[in-house]
Amino acid sequence: MIANTTxxxxxxxxxxxxxxxxxxxxxxxxxxxLGSARDLADARGSEVWCVxxxxxxSSQAEALFHRGADVALVVDDPGFVSFVxxxxxxxxxxxxxxxxxxxxxxxATTRGRALIPRxxxxxxxxxxxxxxxxxxxPENGDLLQTRPAFGGNILATIRCSDHRPxxxxxxxxxxxxxxxxxxxxxxxxxxxLQPAERNGHKQILKVFRDSDNSVNLADARFIxxxxxxxxxxxxxxMLKDLAEQVxxxxxxxxxxxxxxWVPYYHQVGQTGQTVQSTVYVACGISGQIQHLVxxxxxxxxxxxxxxxxxxxxxxxxxxxxxDLFEIIPALIKExxxx
Amino acid sequence: xRIVVCVKQVPGTHDASIDPETKRIIREGIKVxxxxxxxxxxxxxxxxxxxxxxxxxxxxMGPSRAVTVLREGITVGADRGILLSDRAFxxxxxxxxxxxxxxxxxxxxxxxxxxxxxxxxxxxxxQVGPGIAAHLHWPQATxxxxxxxxxxxxxxxxxxxxxxxxxxxxxxPAVLTVVKDINQxxxxxxxGRLAAEEQQIPxxxxxxxxxxxxxxxxxxxxxRVVKTNPPAGRGKKSVVLDGxxxxxxxxxxxxxxxxxxx
Ligand SMILES: Cc1cc2nc3c(=O)[nH]c(=O)nc-3n(C[C@H](O)[C@H](O)[C@H](O)COP(=O)(O)OP(=O)(O)OC[C@H]3O[C@@H](n4cnc5c(N)ncnc54)[C@H](O)[C@@H]3O)c2cc1C
Ligand SMILES: Nc1ncnc2c1ncn2[C@@H]1O[C@H](COP(=O)(O)O)[C@@H](O)[C@H]1O
Numbered sequence: 064m065i066a067n068t069t070x071x072x073x074x075x076x077x078x079x080x081x082x083x084x085x086x087x088x089x090x091x092x093x094x095x096x097l098g099s100a101r102d103l104a105d106a107r108g109s110e111v112w113c114v115x116x117x118x119x120x121s122s123q124a125e126a127l128f129h130r131g132a133d134v135a136l137v138v139d140d141p142g143f144v145s146f147v148x149x150x151x152x153x154x155x156x157x158x159x160x161x162x163x164x165x166x167x168x169x170x171a172t173t174r175g176r177a178l179i180p181r182x183x184x185x186x187x188x189x190x191x192x193x194x195x196x197x198x199x200x201p202e203n204g205d206l207l208q209t210r211p212a213f214g215g216n217i218l219a220t221i222r223c224s225d226h227r228p229x230x231x232x233x234x235x236x237x238x239x240x241x242x243x244x245x246x247x248x249x250x251x252x253x254x255x256l257q258p259a260e261r262n263g264h265k266q267i268l269k270v271f272r273d274s275d276n277s278v279n280l281a282d283a284r285f286i287x288x289x290x291x292x293x294x295x296x297x298x299x300x301m302l303k304d305l306a307e308q309v310x311x312x313x314x315x316x317x318x319x320x321x322x323x324w325v326p327y328y329h330q331v332g333q334t335g336q337t338v339q340s341t342v343y344v345a346c347g348i349s350g351q352i353q354h355l356v357x358x359x360x361x362x363x364x365x366x367x368x369x370x371x372x373x374x375x376x377x378x379x380x381x382x383x384x385x386d387l388f389e390i391i392p393a394l395i396k397e398x399x400x401x
Numbered sequence: 402x403r404i405v406v407c408v409k410q411v412p413g414t415h416d417a418s419i420d421p422e423t424k425r426i427i428r429e430g431i432k433v434x435x436x437x438x439x440x441x442x443x444x445x446x447x448x449x450x451x452x453x454x455x456x457x458x459x460x461x462m463g464p465s466r467a468v469t470v471l472r473e474g475i476t477v478g479a480d481r482g483i484l485l486s487d488r489a490f491x492x493x494x495x496x497x498x499x500x501x502x503x504x505x506x507x508x509x510x511x512x513x514x515x516x517x518x519x520x521x522x523x524x525x526x527x528q529v530g531p532g533i534a535a536h537l538h539w540p541q542a543t544x545x546x547x548x549x550x551x552x553x554x555x556x557x558x559x560x561x562x563x564x565x566x567x568x569x570x571x572x573x574p575a576v577l578t579v580v581k582d583i584n585q586x587x588x589x590x591x592x593g594r595l596a597a598e599e600q601q602i603p604x605x606x607x608x609x610x611x612x613x614x615x616x617x618x619x620x621x622x623x624x625r626v627v628k629t630n631p632p633a634g635r636g637k638k639s640v641v642l643d644g645x646x647x648x649x650x651x652x653x654x655x656x657x658x659x660x661x662x663x
Contacts, residue, residue, distance in 0.1 A: 146562075172563060180529075184496060189494065189496065190496070192495075212523065213412075213525070222627045223623050264572040268567075268568040342657075382639045383649050389646045393650040
C-alpha cells in the first residue's frame with residue numbers, strides 16, 4: 064500500500080515472518096528469520112509476529128515463541144496440507160491489509176519465492192528478493208535490504224520508502240537463529256481461510272518428498288559438489304557417503320548433470336540453484352563462471368582437483384591438489400576415525 | 402491455444418561488471434544475450450503448440466535492441482514477437498515490469514498460457530512470473546520441470562521443490578515459470594532464421610497497452626536501489642595442499658576442525 068507520509072507509515076507496525084511449513088512442521092529457515100526479525104523489531108520498538116499457514120500447525124506456536132516470536136498468527140486449514148500458493152497469497156494479503164505490518168520476511172525458498180510476489184503485487188508494495196543482509200536505517204526507520212545480484216557479482220542495497228509493508232525474501236543459512244528460550248511465551252491469534260480465498264483453480268494431485276536429505280541444497284550447512292572430474296555416477300556415490308558423514312547435501316556442476324550422472328535438482332550455478340552453505344566442497348569442478356555465480360557466496364570453499372590452476376582452485380579457501388578418487392575415500396576415513 | 406512467452410535480454414555473465422564511479426551495472430557496450438531460462442520457456446511453448454496446435458508469441462520489455470531476443474525466439478519456433486519499449490518503462494522494478502507485461506498480455510487477448518523463465522540472471526529475482534499471475538489473477542506453477550497433460554481447459558505440471566516435487570493441475574489461463582530440466586531447446590534452422598529476419602516486430606508503447614503512468618517505470622516501482630558494492634572479497638589467499646594424499650587429508654581435516662566446521 065502507498066504510505067508516502069510519516070503519518071501513513073506510522074500506521075504500520077511490527078515485523079512479520081511468514082513461516083515455511085512442510086508437512087505440518089516449521090522449517091529451520093523460519094527460526095533464522097525470527098532471529099533477524101527480533102533484531103529489526105527491537106530496533107523499531109515493535110513486535111515479532113510469525114504467520115503460520117498450514118494444516119495441523121497450531122501446536123508449533125510454542126517453539127516460535129521460544130525462538131523470538133511475540134505473536135503466532137495461525138491459519139490452520141486442511142487445504143494447506145499441500146502448497147496452494149494462490150490461496151496462501153490471498154489469505155496473507157487480507158492479513159497484511161488488516162493488521163498492517165511494517166516489515167514482512169519470508170524464506171527465499173522455492174515456495175517463498177512463489178508465494179510472496181503474489182502478495183506484494185496484490186498489496187501494492189515493494190519486494191526485495193534473496194536478501195543476505197537486513198538493517199534499519201537509524202535516520203528514518205526504513206528497512207535497508209542487501210542482496211546479491213548478477214550471480215553475486217554485485218551487492219545491492221534496496222530501500223522501499225513510500226510503500227508499506229516492506230517485504231523481503233531472505234536466503235536460508237544466512238541469518239542467525241536465537242537459542243531456544245523456553246521461558247519466552249507469546250500470544251496466539253487464529254484466523255481462518257475465507258471461502259472467497261479458496262481459488263479452486265489449482266489442484267495438487269501428488270506430492271513427492273525425497274526422504275534423501277542429500278538433495279536439499281538450500282538448507283544444507285555442508286554441500287559436497289561434484290563435476291566432470293567424477294567421471295560417472297559411481298563417483299557421486301562416493302560424494303554421497305562423504306555428505307552423509309557431515310550431514311550435508313550433494314551438489315553438481317552442469318557438466319555432471321548433463322551427463323546424466325545425477326539429477327538436475329542437484330545442479331548449482333546460473334541455470335541451477337544458487338546456494339549459500341557454510342562449507343562448499345568442490346570435487347573435480349573446474350569453476351567456470353556459470354558455476355561460480357551459484358556458489359561464490361558460500362562461507363568456506365574447499366576444492367579438490369588434480370589441476371591446481373583452475374578458477375575453482377584459485378577461489379577456494381583450501382585447495383587440495385590430487386586425485387579425488389584417492390582423496391575423498393581417505394577423507395571419509397579420516398573424518399570417521401577421529 | 403495461445404501461449405505468450407516472456408523473454409528478457411540480459412548482459413552476458415562474462416561481462417557482468419559495475420561502474421566504479423556510478424556503482425551501477427554497466428549495460429552499455431557489453432554483450433547481451435537471451436536470458437538462458439527463457440530459452441527453455443520458448444521450447445516448452447513450442448512443444449505444446451506442436452502437440453495441440455496454436456500460436457506462440459514472444460513478448461519482451463526493454464530497449465529497442467531487445468528485438469534480437471524476440472527474433473531468436475521466432476528462429477526456434479515462436480510465431481511472432483512483440484516488444485514493449487518506451488522511455489516511460491525505464492527503471493521498472495519487478496512490480497512495474499510484471500504490471501506492464503500483464504497489461505500487454507491483456508491487450509494481446511485470448512491468452513491461455515504464459516510461460517516465463519525461472520528467473521533472469523541479472524536480477525535473479527524470480528518475481529516477475531508470479532507477479533504477472535497476480536496482476537492477472539491467474540493461477541501459477543513455478544519451477545516447473547515437466548509439463549504433462551494439457552488441453553484447452555487445464556494443464557498438469559510437475560513443480561520442483563528443495564525437498565522433492567509435486568504434480569498440480571491448473572485451470573487455464575495460467576502462468577508457468579520453468580527450470581532448465583524441462584527440455585532441451587532445439588537448434589535453430591535456416592528456415593527459422595529466415596522467418597525471423599523477415600518478420601516485422603511491433604513495438605508497443607505505454608499508451609498502447611493502456612498502462613497507468615503511475616504504475617510503470619520508476620514511478621510505479623516501490624523499490625529503489627540506493628547503493629551497489631562489489632561483494633567483500635574472499636580475503637586471504639588460498640591454502641594450497643599439495644603433499645601426499647595422507648598429508649593433504651590430515652591437513653584438511655585439521656583445518657576444518659580448527660574452524661569448528663566438523
Ligand atoms: C548459459 C549457460 C548456463 C550454464 N549454467 C551452469 C550452471 O548452472 N552450473 C554449472 O555448473 N555450469 C553451468 N554452465 C556450464 C559451465 O560453463 C561449465 O561448462 C561447467 O560448469 C563445467 O563443469 P565441470 O567443472 O564439472 O567440468 P570441467 O570444466 O570439465 O572440469 C572438470 C574438473 O575436474 C578435474 N578432474 C578430472 N579428473 C580428476 C580427478 N581424478 N581428480 C581430481 N580432479 C579431477 C579437472 O582437472 C577439471 O578441473 C552453463 C553454461 C552456459 C553456457
Ligand atoms: N523485461 C522483461 N521482458 C520480458 N520478460 C521478462 C522481463 N523481465 C522478466 N521477465 C520474465 O520473467 C522471468 C523472471 O525474471 P525475474 O523476475 O527478473 O528474475 C524471466 O525469465 C522472463 O521470462
